Amino acid sequence: MSELNYDIVRENEPSSWMLFLPGIFGQGRNWNSVARRVVRQRPEWGAVMVDLRMHGGSLGFAPPHTIGAAAADLASLAEPIGAEPAVVVGHSFGGKVALEYLRQHPDRLRQLWVIDSTPAPREPGGSAWAMLRILRSLPDVFASRSDVVAALERSGVATPIASWMATNLAHRPDGYRWRFDLDAMEELLRDFFATDLWDVVDDPPGRTEIHVVKASESSILTPDSLERIRNAAPGRVFLHEVQGGHWLNADNPDAVVALLAERLPE
Template sequence: MAADALPMVFVHGTRFSAGQWSTQLAALRDEFPVAAVDLPGHGERSDQPWSLSSATGIIASAVDSLGRGPALVVGHSLGGYAALEFARHHPERLRGLVLAGASAATRGAWTTPYRWVAGLVPRIPADRLARWNDRLLLRHYPPDVVEATIRSGYAFHTLPAAWGEVLGRFDAGAMRHVAVPALILNGEKDSLFRSGEADFARAHPHARVELIPRAGHLANFDAPDAFTDAVRRFARQLTAGR
């Protein structure tokens, strides 16, 4: 690994944990210092209460733990919005930003079903939700891609608080607080979370959009090699541009 290798911190999506990134970490760790975090209320932090403030602190601590200075932060879905909040409050720790499945405004009428789901989830036993998710992941993805996610469990108990804080908070204007190059990396078939990608890109002078062919919202599961390659290429561009 080069002495000036760019550090990377990966931030997971709703209900998942750091295990979501096991494939990416394995593929990138020989070239880059890498880490993946558990957000508050998720994974090994399951007992911690959710807040965006705590989430940004956790990301900052992960960047510092790598000991290489400002990092490329890769956030998926909920983790993408947490990464936007991190960019606003900790710009000195950020070298680049990848937003994956997080380029839709979280305001407006389309969020109504999400608020309904957030209210419904606590009424369903967590073990039943876990079984449904295990079956869903194993039906669609190879075991080696999702086994770390399944093993780490799910944070359904945190979903109402997390969505409750994110919904109504973000739109393309959040990109104006990002002072570093940004890659908006979406699955081609993720029509919902691609809905604002053009607006998010226009709001930032150094942002570009890249699509993962035939992938949906869980693009790093649908096409792990293509997702990893996109992150790797972006990181190399950032390093070359120093």
């Protein structure tokens, strides 16, 4: 049976735990810097930086690769930390996984953070879908990481994103290959676009607070979705706008750290 790969960030012995779930093609370590700073300000909290199924070190999971399966995988993390997580923070693809986790476990969480993601279903598209199409057009093996970065740049990918994508490479005897399986990535993305989680936001289960964070320069959350979030469950669902692009952990980590450190439960 495959197991999730994760890293733990903590100061001393935390009394409560939060999970950080990255976006598609991402790894838990993408949020390490944010988590360390939050935990430094709120040392009663520990953070688990998760590689979701078929990402990073969490390989070998059996299909189907869905939002529901990715959320169900998280239950295994209670054993190594010795407690159920009280907060889940999900970015982009991870935001929908977080919402599905709350749907599956309605009485476990005190807070859920959805960072620049949407509960709405939609047609496949956007930057992640475009990246998948680009990756499928490239060779299976490369001589070096720099060759991968150059190939992505020639396909129109910005240098910072191309360099970040290259962190997903593994050195094999025949050269550099992607750690992830592109068919699994497509299956996960298709289910991400198809999954409707508005019921969780409209009427949060249990006593969970839901905090939705919109990146000011991102269009993932449409005006209609923003209005629906503003009108959802007063006192239980909160909308925050943070200056920056979709990758808020890189664009404006100070604001994300301040928001989490201030609003995490006592």
